[in-house]
Amino acid sequence: MDEKVEVKQQLEQLKKEIHLLSVSLKQLSEQKESKYKEKDGLNQDLNNYIKTAKELRDKKKEIDTKIRDLKGKRQVFNKGLSEMWGKFREIKANVVPKDKSKGSPSLIQKQIEKIEFTIQTEALSFEREKKMMRQLKELKAQLGEMKLEDAKFKELRDFKDDVKEKKVEADDIHIEIQKLATESTDIFKKLTEKSELIAKAKETREKINVDLQGLKAQISEIDVRLEKFLQQWGALTSLPVFTEQEMIPAVQKKAEAAMEKLKSKGKLTKEDILAMQGQNMKRR
Template identity: 30%
Template sequence: MLDELIEKRKKALSESEQHKNRRNELNALASSHAKERNKLNGQTREFVEEAQKNKELRDKYNTEVKELKVQRNELNAQANEYFGEIESFKKEHSSFKRNSSVKELQRQIESMEFRQQTEVFSTDKERELIDKIKQMKAAIKEQEDELEQNKDLKTKLQSARDLRKEASDIHDRVTEVAELAQNHHDQMVEFYRKADQSRESADAEHKAFVEAQESADEEHQAFIACQKELRDYDKVISGLHNKKKKSKVTKEQRQVRQEAERIFELFKGGEKLTTEDILLLQRSKLI
């Protein structure tokens, strides 16, 4: 029975070591997943912060675009008033009636410039559009040169040109700022995309961390159970050892007693005893 218990204890000890080693491996794996998860969460926060910065810049530039467009439109409206007066003059003088309205040409130019700014064209189409704008501007210049022969019209033309030039400069700034706004919008979208990707990866790492941690906890519980089983075996085996040892001592004592009684009988019969015989009789309390 004792040998059987010892074998069972060896098996329990082996299982205990296996559970402990597996627990340690899983804890290390869980720690690795947690470290990677934290790293990815940090990246996600950085990406979101960058996205927010670009969003703020995009909104800032979009606001500036709106304000610039208002200024541009106001200047164009003032210029159109002068051009309207000039058109009225042209209608009253037959020599100008054959020409297209400067105001109408300018309206077409603004429309085409707006299309150039907001629509996507092939290289050839965009070049064609730019050429048309140049032709119309040349036609306006030709008419204005003719109108400048009139002193009053020359003053109005100059005022209209100044306003149109200022509006054109603002339009260039509108295009520039609109491009900046679009660039920051694209960067914002890209950073949000990266944030989503790193967040998904962090979630996967967290899931792996939880699974590894739960498995480690299971292995730890199994290790604890094995440790309890080992303590139980130790108690039983120790008890059996003590019982066996006690039995052996009792047997030896009985043998010593029998030997002492034999020597004592010899002593009573007058036999001469050795020193060892006398010490044995004393330990047995026979003398």
């Protein structure tokens, strides 16, 4: 077979191989770019998840601190209430139930005033005055006892009111603790959801990294093969079996196209660079 024909056949086969590899390289590069975009978006989501999770943890920590402080305050209130209820029972035990048959203090006071008026305005016999003085003394003693018992009842009522007031405060603290505990639980649920999203995002990112490593390996392998074929192309086109005019479509055209791409600040491919190198080799 004529050497020129054989070289042309080899070049044609190399051309097909180079084209197929170039197509594969372009597809892999697009896949790699797509994976990087997916990774960038995932990293942005992951940063947002982590930021939100930190805010939730800080908020939960703040609420849990409030709950702990309120529980301590409630414990002090409950201890105080227990002591107050004990004192209340002591006061109640010393209060004698009122004897309604003795009448009310106001009624006793009226009787005293009536007797005093009688003694002062009427001419009484010695015996009757003595009797009324005795009654007056007894009524005043009875009134004094009633006033003392009333004071005890008032003390009991006032103390009971204080106990109720303290209990209301303790109940308010308990309600606040329950409210904060519910809020803390809700935050914990949200934090758990964010933690799951973070774990899932990291897992997906790891898979993307594995995919990128695979794509880079494939691209590197194709680069090596493409460079080998292009070097073979350059070597064949450098053979003296071709005239300069015959080589223009095969080498110079590719080199000129690559140069135009470079001038227009386009991105050169491996094939473009090797074509330019092949043209330089031909000139030498």
